[in-house]
Amino acid sequence: MLADSAAAQRIIELREQVYLANMALQTHNLVTFTWGNVSGIDRELGLVAIKPSGVEYAKLSPANMVILNLAGKVIEGDLKPSSDTSTHLVLYRSYEDIGGVVHTHSPFACAWAQAGLSIPALGTTHADYFYGDIPCTRALTEAEVATNYELNTGLVIEETLGSTEPLSMPGIVVKEHGPFTWGTSPDNAVHNAVVLEEVAKMALHTKQLNPQVTSLNQALLDKHYLRKHGKDAYYGQED
Amino acid sequence: MLADSAAAQRIIELREQVYLANMALQTHNLVTFTWGNVSGIDRELGLVAIKPSGVEYAKLSPANMVILNLAGKVIEGDLKPSSDTSTHLVLYRSYEDIGGVVHTHSPFACAWAQAGLSIPALGTTHADYFYGDIPCTRALTEAEVATNYELNTGLVIEETLGSTEPLSMPGIVVKEHGPFTWGTSPDNAVHNAVVLEEVAKMALHTKQLNPQVTSLNQALLDKHYLRKHGKDAYYGQED
Amino acid sequence: MLADSAAAQRIIELREQVYLANMALQTHNLVTFTWGNVSGIDRELGLVAIKPSGVEYAKLSPANMVILNLAGKVIEGDLKPSSDTSTHLVLYRSYEDIGGVVHTHSPFACAWAQAGLSIPALGTTHADYFYGDIPCTRALTEAEVATNYELNTGLVIEETLGSTEPLSMPGIVVKEHGPFTWGTSPDNAVHNAVVLEEVAKMALHTKQLNPQVTSLNQALLDKHYLRKHGKDAYYGQED
Amino acid sequence: MLADSAAAQRIIELREQVYLANMALQTHNLVTFTWGNVSGIDRELGLVAIKPSGVEYAKLSPANMVILNLAGKVIEGDLKPSSDTSTHLVLYRSYEDIGGVVHTHSPFACAWAQAGLSIPALGTTHADYFYGDIPCTRALTEAEVATNYELNTGLVIEETLGSTEPLSMPGIVVKEHGPFTWGTSPDNAVHNAVVLEEVAKMALHTKQLNPQVTSLNQALLDKHYLRKHGKDAYYGQED
Numbered sequence: 001m002l003a004d005s006a007a008a009q010r011i012i013e014l015r016e017q018v019y020l021a022n023m024a025l026q027t028h029n030l031v032t033f034t035w036g037n038v039s040g041i042d043r044e045l046g047l048v049a050i051k052p053s054g055v056e057y058a059k060l061s062p063a064n065m066v067i068l069n070l071a072g073k074v075i076e077g078d079l080k081p082s083s084d085t086s087t088h089l090v091l092y093r094s095y096e097d098i099g100g101v102v103h104t105h106s107p108f109a110c111a112w113a114q115a116g117l118s119i120p121a122l123g124t125t126h127a128d129y130f131y132g133d134i135p136c137t138r139a140l141t142e143a144e145v146a147t148n149y150e151l152n153t154g155l156v157i158e159e160t161l162g163s164t165e166p167l168s169m170p171g172i173v174v175k176e177h178g179p180f181t182w183g184t185s186p187d188n189a190v191h192n193a194v195v196l197e198e199v200a201k202m203a204l205h206t207k208q209l210n211p212q213v214t215s216l217n218q219a220l221l222d223k224h225y226l227r228k229h230g231k232d233a234y235y236g237q238e239d
Numbered sequence: 240m241l242a243d244s245a246a247a248q249r250i251i252e253l254r255e256q257v258y259l260a261n262m263a264l265q266t267h268n269l270v271t272f273t274w275g276n277v278s279g280i281d282r283e284l285g286l287v288a289i290k291p292s293g294v295e296y297a298k299l300s301p302a303n304m305v306i307l308n309l310a311g312k313v314i315e316g317d318l319k320p321s322s323d324t325s326t327h328l329v330l331y332r333s334y335e336d337i338g339g340v341v342h343t344h345s346p347f348a349c350a351w352a353q354a355g356l357s358i359p360a361l362g363t364t365h366a367d368y369f370y371g372d373i374p375c376t377r378a379l380t381e382a383e384v385a386t387n388y389e390l391n392t393g394l395v396i397e398e399t400l401g402s403t404e405p406l407s408m409p410g411i412v413v414k415e416h417g418p419f420t421w422g423t424s425p426d427n428a429v430h431n432a433v434v435l436e437e438v439a440k441m442a443l444h445t446k447q448l449n450p451q452v453t454s455l456n457q458a459l460l461d462k463h464y465l466r467k468h469g470k471d472a473y474y475g476q477e478d
Numbered sequence: 479m480l481a482d483s484a485a486a487q488r489i490i491e492l493r494e495q496v497y498l499a500n501m502a503l504q505t506h507n508l509v510t511f512t513w514g515n516v517s518g519i520d521r522e523l524g525l526v527a528i529k530p531s532g533v534e535y536a537k538l539s540p541a542n543m544v545i546l547n548l549a550g551k552v553i554e555g556d557l558k559p560s561s562d563t564s565t566h567l568v569l570y571r572s573y574e575d576i577g578g579v580v581h582t583h584s585p586f587a588c589a590w591a592q593a594g595l596s597i598p599a600l601g602t603t604h605a606d607y608f609y610g611d612i613p614c615t616r617a618l619t620e621a622e623v624a625t626n627y628e629l630n631t632g633l634v635i636e637e638t639l640g641s642t643e644p645l646s647m648p649g650i651v652v653k654e655h656g657p658f659t660w661g662t663s664p665d666n667a668v669h670n671a672v673v674l675e676e677v678a679k680m681a682l683h684t685k686q687l688n689p690q691v692t693s694l695n696q697a698l699l700d701k702h703y704l705r706k707h708g709k710d711a712y713y714g715q716e717d
Numbered sequence: 718m719l720a721d722s723a724a725a726q727r728i729i730e731l732r733e734q735v736y737l738a739n740m741a742l743q744t745h746n747l748v749t750f751t752w753g754n755v756s757g758i759d760r761e762l763g764l765v766a767i768k769p770s771g772v773e774y775a776k777l778s779p780a781n782m783v784i785l786n787l788a789g790k791v792i793e794g795d796l797k798p799s800s801d802t803s804t805h806l807v808l809y810r811s812y813e814d815i816g817g818v819v820h821t822h823s824p825f826a827c828a829w830a831q832a833g834l835s836i837p838a839l840g841t842t843h844a845d846y847f848y849g850d851i852p853c854t855r856a857l858t859e860a861e862v863a864t865n866y867e868l869n870t871g872l873v874i875e876e877t878l879g880s881t882e883p884l885s886m887p888g889i890v891v892k893e894h895g896p897f898t899w900g901t902s903p904d905n906a907v908h909n910a911v912v913l914e915e916v917a918k919m920a921l922h923t924k925q926l927n928p929q930v931t932s933l934n935q936a937l938l939d940k941h942y943l944r945k946h947g948k949d950a951y952y953g954q955e956d
Binding site: 122123124191195201202203205206208209210213216217219220227234236237 | 769857895
């Protein structure tokens with residue numbers, strides 16, 4: 001299937017990246033048992049690597065990451081890919097700028113998802129990464145659950161994001177389910193998953209202290225988001 | 240008592256399994272001091288292994304697990320079995336499919352037990368393991384507390400489960416007390432104890448965000464429970 | 479001061495015991511910085527060992543525990559004893575059965591102390607150790623704060639306990655301050671400090687789930703307390 | 718720029734101190750990723766050392782701390798200083814007694830900042846370090862956000878502290894942002910950051926238990942603050 005050794009080398013690198021990003025979910029305490037998955041894409045090859053379904057973290061290796069094309073056909077690997085693979089693929093097909101996708105059941109993000117509420121942008125921690133409230137999707141209909149459930153999960157994410165630029169809102173909570181995040185790479189998507197959980201925790205505690213609190217004003221949101229992102233960013237070192 | 244070396248070998252394996260499952264309670268941060276116990280059963284021999292009462296985790300070994308028959312008679316071991324042994328034995332006698340039982344005082348599950356409330360199925364994390372709300376038993380009567388308390392604890396669990404298939408609802412919270420879980424093996428029962436604590440935590444936070452939240456609709460509950468369990472399951476690798 | 483080598487040997491043992499109990503506070507995550515202290519008493523010698531004031535845990539050793547008599551006179555040691563020493567000494571003078579005292583600022587117990595509320599006995603985890611609600615003292619008067627503050631802290635603990643047998647209620651929260659616990663030994667007092675923090679956490683979460691919840695009925699309280707304590711106890715192994 | 722080897726030696730020591738204080742933020746679990754920064758000042762040299770912007774903790778070293786003068790000019794170092802540098806410099810210019818400044822996004826402190834509420838002095842844990850309620854600043858105006866944002870953050874801290882002696886109130890929460898703390902040295906400022914997070918957590922839980930709770934009376938506040946600080950302090954060992 002793969003024409004040449006350059007492609008083979010790129011797949012090795014993709015496997016390694018996706019493997020490390022999956023292991024990082026555990027290091028960051030985002031997963032219980034096998035409740036999380038990370039994928040990554042090589043846009044040039046049009047191939048995605050993803051964690052196999054239900055395999056313990058201790059047994060993961062670069063070699064058992066599953067390689068699929070964007071249509072969901074397994075290209076390399078004997079194991080079944082994550083049961084959430086179809087959701088990841090919808091996002092890769094729709095959002096050309098993203099390089100990695102993460103799904104977890106991290107507890108504070110799940111609390112917002114289960115409550116059916118968007119996570120309001122209440123402070124600069126949030127604004128540094130997410131350019132506005134992190135939306136919560138609608139519930140899937142009975143029909144959407146019954147047939148192509150994981151695909152429909154991806155479609156409802158898209159429907160909710162609408163015209164929002166995906167890298168300015170690199171995560172969402174799916175109602176009654178949990179968070180999905182994405183980013184420029186598998187590692188960046190994991191980074192965003194950590195941040196989403198942290199801001200979900202802060203927002204819960206903020207609401208407990210002040211139930212009437214409202215989202216940040218636009219000026220402070222702009223300031224923090226844009227000092228880290230975009231052409232005038234001045235946070236961090238020059239690349 | 241034991242007729243042959245095959246039986247002796249099976250008991251050695253049962254001791255090992257139950258010992259490791261008890262130690263796993265600690266690894267998963269479910270226990271303070273000695274506040275937890277795991278048992279396992281060898282159905283062919285009709286023998287149960289259980290943690291000795293009040294012994295520190297650091298002093299446990301496969302050798303000091305206590306072996307009893309289903310009537311509660313100690314077959315091997317010098318130590319007294321867990322004070323909760325009678326509860327475990329009721330469950331083994333009533334539910335032929337279960338292979339392990341766990342009791343802990345994990346804090347979020349205890350909060351629900353102390354509040355006297357069932358843990359509602361609010362999301363897919365819950366639905367992946369528990370096919371509906373995790374019930375809370377009624378309080379024991381004064382008479383049930385006074386005589387055969389631990390046996391009656393088992394009976395009120397049974398009364399609460401009613402006709403529910405025990406492996407589809409592999410745990411419960413006993414009012415004013417704490418969680419019991421079970422599973423196909425001691426290890427699987429520990430797995431379910433970890434999940435119960437995690438969903439108890441998520442459900443508490445969800446209620447804080449949205450006090451009016453209600454249990455999942457049946458379609459999503461079915462989808463998640465059945466994609467992991469039952470004949471059409473497609474999560475994880477083929478066995 | 480010390481008549482013979484037997485006494486000297488007992489002091490060495492007391493130092494060691496109290497040192498280890500102080501270190502255990504840290505192992506059990508009950509202290510931030512130096513915010514805790516443990517003492518122990520040798521009733522035959524009438525001597526108390528206590529942590530020195532404001533010394534980091536990493537710099538503690540059996541040798542730098544301070545030895546005092548019950549009147550508060552330092553018998554051995556160059557360092558100043560804990561600033562809470564007078565509180566400990568009141569308790570040793572009044573309660574002849576106790577062998578160790580602990581003070582911490584563990585966060586959930588402090589929350590109850592700051593709220594000015596007793597910790598209700600809401601479940602068996604509590605009843606296994608504390609025979610009823612864990613009382614919260616009244617606030618000290620301005621005069622009690624101004625003069626002999628630490629002594630008066632001990633006196634208000636006594637006033638609150640009243641005729642309660644101290645080993646059946648081995649802890650208390652001092653209003654606007656934090657928990658004190660005691661036990662048969664320094665180690666047992668630390669054990670009770672761990673339990674108090676755990677039940678304080680569970681009780682907070684229980685109240686959040688069910689603000690109307692009330693303390694356990696007497697029958698279940700008796701059952702759990704008495705199966706671990708007193709002449710008919712059957713938890714744990716025979717001594 | 719630096720006249721002699723004594724000055725060079727002092728800068729080496731300042732770098733080391735500030736490096737260790739930055740690493741301590743991580744040890745005390747106050748930071749996620751790079752979300753925190755510590756600076757320190759050598760008053761004799763008039764030079765400040767601060768963490769570089771957006772560099773991972775694992776890659777920090779004494780050598781990559783950035784050295785600036787009080788006007789914000791970089792004196793040594795190839796990396797850009799923390800994006801919050803201007804805020805630190807305002808505080809050093811205004812408060813001559815402080816030797817270190819810390820900024821974090823520690824979650825409980827951020828919850829109070831996001832709620833726009835001062836952290837009330839509810840108990841002795843708080844009173845041991847902060848002589849009164851820890852204030853929350855007003856929000857910055859749109860103009861203050863648009864131009865010289867980090868400088869204005871420092872100015873609003875000053876405005877809020879007013880005539881308060883900064884070492885008697887060694888921290889604040891900036892509305893919709895998070896905590897800043899300071900102290901006699903970088904290490905002491907980190908110490909105060911740990912305490913602020915701990916009292917923020919306790920105060921949240923206290924409010925949940927008793928929404929009507931009010932700040933400590935002055936007598937107890939004085940007693941605890943002054944037994945640790947000021948000329949009649951008797952906590953800890955003699956210096």
